[in-house]
Amino acid sequence: MDKLITIASVQMFIHKEKKKNLEEIENHLIYLNKVFPQVSMVVLPELSVSDLLLEAKEQAEEVPGDLTKLFSGLAKKYRLWLIPGSMLNVQGMMFITHLLCFLLKET
Numbered sequence: 001m002d003k004l005i006t007i008a009s010v011q012m013f014i015h016k017e018k019k020k021n022l023e024e025i026e027n028h029l030i031y032l033n034k035v036f037p038q039v040s041m042v043v044l045p046e047l048s049v050s051d052l053l054l055e056a057k058e059q060a061e062e063v064p065g066d067l068t069k070l071f072s073g074l075a076k077k078y079r080l081w082l083i084p085g086s087m088l089n090v091q092g093m094m095f096i097t098h099l100l101c102f103l104l105k106e107t
Contacts (some may be wrong), residue, residue: 007041008032010048018051018059021069025049029078041081047084 012027015021025044032039044091049067075082101107 001058005040006038007043008036008039009043010045012045012048014045014047014050014052016052018049021048021050026074029074029080032080033078039080041083044085046085055076073092 012024012028024047029042032042071082071084073084
């Protein structure tokens with residue numbers, strides 16, 4: 001393999017308020033950028049961009065919208081691919097998802 005991509009998976013406490021979760025996400029990105037500069041993709045946990053105090057319908061986002069703009073800005077700022085888990089669009093459908101998987105290295 002002549003090209004490698006380094007992926008970090010973030011495990012974090014999920015707060016009830018979305019604002020606190022977004023602050024926590026950026027703190028993790030700052031840390032990863034300083035300590036592991038080789039990381040080029042970050043996978044965030046499910047519910048990491050949720051507001052647990054609101055019903056799912058109330059959390060729906062326009063696409064593109066404020067949240068997608070925020071993640072786009074963070075991706076550019078830290079020069080990373082970001083996989084934020086899942087979010088609901090205004091039709092109530094999940095529009096960003098990721099699968100749990102195992103990455104295997106050939107030996």
